[in-house]
Amino acid sequence: MSRREGSPFAGLATVAMKEAADHMNSARIHLVMLLVLLTAIGSVYAAIGQIKTTIGEDAFLFLRLFTTAQAPLPSFVSFLGFLIPLVAIALGFDAINGEYSRRTLSRVLSQPIYRDALLTGKFLGGLLVIAICLLTLWLLVTGMGILLLGLPPSGEEIARELAFLFVSFVYAGVWLAVAMAFSTVVKSPATSALCALTLWLLFTIFWPMLAPLVAGWVAPIDPLDPMTAVHQLNIQQGLARISPNILYNEATLALLNPATRSLGLLFAYQMEGAVMGAPLQLSASLGLVWPQIAGMIAALIMLFTIAYVAFQRQEIRA
16 A cells, blocks of 8 residues: 555645635525524514513623524524524535535545545535624624614623634534534435434434433432432433533523523522622633533534544545
8 A cells, every 4th residue: 555645634725615615606505594694683683672672771781682582583592503503414414425426526536635635625614604604694693783772792792792603613513514424424415414404303302302201211210319300300411411402502501691600400509609690700601611612522523533434434436
């Protein structure tokens, strides 16, 4: 076997920029982002109306743009948690098997580009498109808030919103890695899209219902021992946090609601000396959500590694 010459990531930037340009020019991403924009504008406009009628003076008024809901529309954060995976799956479900079906993979790899650079460049190109979309969406929401509320956000609000933007970016990266893993393992683009959507539906809809059932079976409650209820709840929360959606919801809750002091059980002795309703500093909120962020980053790395190993072991023919 001959030894590879040069860096395995030669041409990485070229592949990433070409992939990002293809995504930005595709009708698929235009339709998905149009859906995201329309739902975001509707939820933010409804939130602004709710804020004007029900909230007086608030130290974190801008953060309520993201979390306030007005029936029948959910909050902006709820919309993002639901739609971000769809955007990521739309970007990555045919990243590799689409090249197979078009019979272009062998021609691409005949150039001085290794598989390492091709797969990583496609992943980075999708992340670049997601970053542009999230940044544009955040600027749109902030601009609408300034125009309709007549107040600029404070420095801490901007910092919390940027942290929320980073969490949303990592969350989207997890689902992009899921889509690319299926695109690498499954040969048909339609089948890989169906597999990714099935996993998304499992974690979004069914997993919150399955976690309490599994926890009740693993750790049943003893009526004579109240600590068994605590043990069951801890197991239930641990099982629920397998889902990236739960991790994302918990992270955004702590970042956009500064009064959040715990994401799990909170006992009375833990509240001694605390002022009820007093907001936490940004550093404290970041420390609270760091396990959730680290969990999503670990899932992203693990899924991309699966795609990387599977792609390296595949046989490519002209």
